Amino acid sequence: MAPEHLRRPPQAPPVFTATAQSIIEDAKRLVATSRKVQDDVVANVTPESASFASVLKPLAQDENVMALESHILGFYQAVSTEQQLRDASSKAEELMDEFFIEAAMREDVFKLVDAVLQKNESIDPESRRLLEKEHKDYIRNGLGLPAGPKRDRFKEIKKRLSQISIEFQKNLNEENEGIWFTREELDGVPEDVLSGLKKGEGENDGKLWLTFKYPDLFPTMKYAKNPETRKKVMIQNENKCNQNVPLFRESIILRDEAARLLGYPNHAAFRIEDKMAKTPDTVNTFLGDLRSRLTAGGQKEIKELLEFKKTDFEARGESFDGRYYLWDHRFYDRLMLEKNFSLDQQLIAEYFPLQTTIAGMLKIFEELFGLVFVEITGEDRQQVAPTGKGSDIVWHEDVQIFGVWNDEGEGSGFVGYLYLDLFPRPGKYGHAANFNLQPGFIDANGNRHYPATALVCNFTKPTPKKPSLLKHEEVVTLFHELGHGIHDLVAQTTYSRFHGTNTVRDFVEAPSQMLENWCWTPSQLKSLSKHYSTLSPEYLSGWQEQAEGKAPPAEQIPDEVIANLIRTKHVNDALFNLRQLHFGIFDMTVHQPADHEAIQKLPISATYNKLRHEITQMDGPEALNMGEEWGHGEATFGHLIGGYDAGYYGYLSSQVYSTDMFYTVFKADPMNPTEGRRYRHQVLEKGGSQDEMTTLTEFLGRPPKTDAFYKDLGLA
Ligand SMILES: [Zn+2]
Known part of the structure; x- marks a missing residue:
């Protein structure tokens, strides 16, 4: 167990106790508060008196504080098991987006920002960047257009684009299509995939329901021997969300018109x-x-x-x-x-049980970046929960939460919270991605607010006989997404606007892509590996059942298997x-x-x-x-x-x-x-x-x- 001081973070984690009703109310409250901040700036400041401190600072502080709640309000749509909550979350995002569009087109605020820019005060570089970006954003949001029909049309387009974006993603998250196949049609697909598929009744008796979620889709495309099966899956997958x-x-056409x-x-x-x-x-x-x-x-x-x-x-x-x-x-x-x-992906996967692989990855980040990860479990969850209820600090029982700290060399301070939500479930976001839940920034009192960041993935669920095992490409994906998570954790910016992965889009992938190289380095692969049969007697007997009398495997992945894998990197x-x-x-x-x-x-x-x-x-x-x-x-x-x-x-x-x-x-x-x-x-x-x-x-x-x-x- 971690030492006492690493079990008591200086900042409580957020809670996930929202109801469909509270989500909407909170979104409305945030919007009203933020609107008031802008109204107050306009009421109290004139272009003559405008300064960074009187205009940009209050706006930025409001943005910081709002993000502490707004990201989570929008996050429920990706992870909640309740349809009502997901709907409310989408609705909340729509409400907030509408407000952002309206705020981004406020001419009265823009005039003050413009006045600040013209004054060319001496400010720190990050503040200057904020000022310049903010100014440019108003222009890009249509304030360079004369007030009147053109500007109104532009605003109308922005609103519609926001609605489309939310609806589009919602349709994808909630997509639950699939195909009934006979076992024969699925010949070649690994047994642990087949055993997880829903079994048919009545007219589908004897058939299996194959969905288009990753853990079903990819093994089928890779292993199903029947080309007709693969063809059917591929075509249906491209028609699953028509x-x-x-x-x-509509989006493409509206974007073109707006530009x-x-x-x-x-x-x-x-x-x-x-x-x-x-x-x-x-x-x-x-x-x-x-x-x-x-x-x-x-x-x-x-x-x-x-x-x-x-x-x-x-x-x-x-x-x-x-x-x-x-x-x-x-x-x-x-x-x-x-x-x-001689590359056997299934065999390689046996050396990468999800939990030990994650532990190994976190260890790499600890050594490389001077971090310490402390999982918060059991009693400790109650202790850190601001409500005193441990289950409130996660959104689902599957979710793991870590307190992240600096090691001694880095000053021992708190860094933030990391969440892992690893397995598929109905209504959940279907890919692997990192979501910021709360950004980091310097608050109005000059104190740092620590970030909270979540990985949402869809790995195969463990069974009593077998843990969740990662294919090498999943090891790479996990490391990649963790890379975004680390970026999100260790960022130290003044403003939430620039926190972590809030970089330009054609840079944001670079840090994670660089880390993927660790998963192609023999020494790193070796240290990440641990054959699942060595984890528990149950797993060992599970392995023996299907091993057909083979000698027990080495604990770590053999060098020749690694060498083989690496030879295939560019195949x-x-x-x-x-x-x-x-x-x-x-x-x-x-x-x-x-x-x-x-x-x-x-x-x-x-x-x-x-x-x-x-x-x-x-x-x-x-x-x-x-x-x-x-x-x-x-x-x-x-x-x-x-x-x-x-x-x-x-x-x-x-x-x-x-x-x-x-x-x-x-x-x-x-x-x-x-x-x-x-x-x-x-x-x-x-x-x-x-x-x-x-x-x-x-x-x-x-x-x-x-x-x-x-x-x-x-x-x-
Ligand atoms: Zn990425």
Whole structure:
């Protein structure tokens, strides 16, 4: 058990005791309070008397305090098991968004902010950045437009876009489609997946209900031997949320209209001007260059995969049509890795039970960044809960909570709270992501408010005989998301606006992407591993039951298994990156039409499918005469509605920064504590409080370069 002083954080964690009614009331109260702060500033300050302290400071403090509640009010829609609570949470977010739109268009406040900017007071750099961003935001929110019909229309569009975004995500969260399959149709899918599927009754007697949640979807696409099954799953998955199709279209058209109202040539130009890339041209050039470098590699990979498919079909006595389909890829990619590289993902997963892997990852962060993680359980939950009730400090019984501290070398102070919500359940957000629950900032009395951050994931649930086991790619995902969580925890900004992952979108992935490299480093993999059979007698007997008399496994993952795994890092990598490019290029295509008419006429689903075929070079259902509208992938593409619009490219371009940082600073010794702490303080701690290019350049000792990125991809 942790020492006493690490069990009593100086700041109580938030509570999750909301009701549907309280969520709405709280949102209304927050809005009213915030509106009053703005009204008071306007009432008490004139352009002549306006200063940073009299205008920006109260607004920023209100923003800080509001975020302590507003993020959580919106969070329930992603994690609550109660429909009513989720609905209220969506509604609350809508109310708050409407208010933000209204506030962002207040001309009376803008005049004061403008007056402060003109005065050019001497203020600290983070405050100056806040002032400049705030000023620019008003212009970007339509206050550069003359009052009247144009500005009103702009505001109307903003409101509608906010509603769409909430509805779109809600539809995705609540999507509960699936397909009834016979066991025969699912032949090849691992037994522990099948045993978790709902069993049919009546007309579906003997069948299993396969959902589109990750723990069902991916193993099926990888292991189901029957191509018809995979095809059916893939096509249905691209049609699982078609109520989002019109919402997506409406969004794209409205964004284009709004950007043109403001005088931008298109939405991409509007979105990218304040990012690291600055212009769509930079992005188009980067994506185009990457595409041309990857295309030949992709062709070569498909050729080899086709050989595999041919052999497989011949062995099964089926006729081979010479095509490589979208639903073939995960299956033959997996088969190739197993056959050519003796890579057994299931075997590797046995060495990565979820709980010991998490403990190992936290230990890496402890050593690298000088942190201490203390899980808060049992009695301690009651002790730290402001209500005295331990269950109030989590939103579901599955959730783990940690108090995070600095180690002695870093001053022993409190850092914040980390939550892990790891398993799927109905109505829960379906991917893996990090959510900020409370930002950090300096409060009105000059004290630091500590952040709270949550990982929401969907790993396979444990059973009595087997813990939740992570595939290597899930190990990578977990480390990636934890990376966002750490960024969110160790940031030390004055204003919540710049806290943690509140950086520009084309930088925000870089820290997490850099950390993924640890999951490809033999020493780190070894230390993270622990075979599940060594964890308990129950697990051991569970393992023995299916081990068919094999000798007991080593406790840690054997070196040759690691070596094999690492040899596969770049196998079929061109195809993987071409898939990312498809997302990025589709995003840029729908957000930079030649003119407004062009976007109104654009067949969005067909464009999505066509680009996918052209870029990945794999055949889709269109090759089987199913037309170009066979699926509606855009309707499940939450990123483009949830804030990554004209920003998906950032996943690729930030890899330029992440590989540069890794190769330059960490590759030689990923656990170097001096470099780890330097990284923590020079990069993570800054959040978005200074220009991200400055942050990078200071850390690297020079501006970033693309060399390591292309070299790592084998494209140099
Ligand atoms: Zn990420």
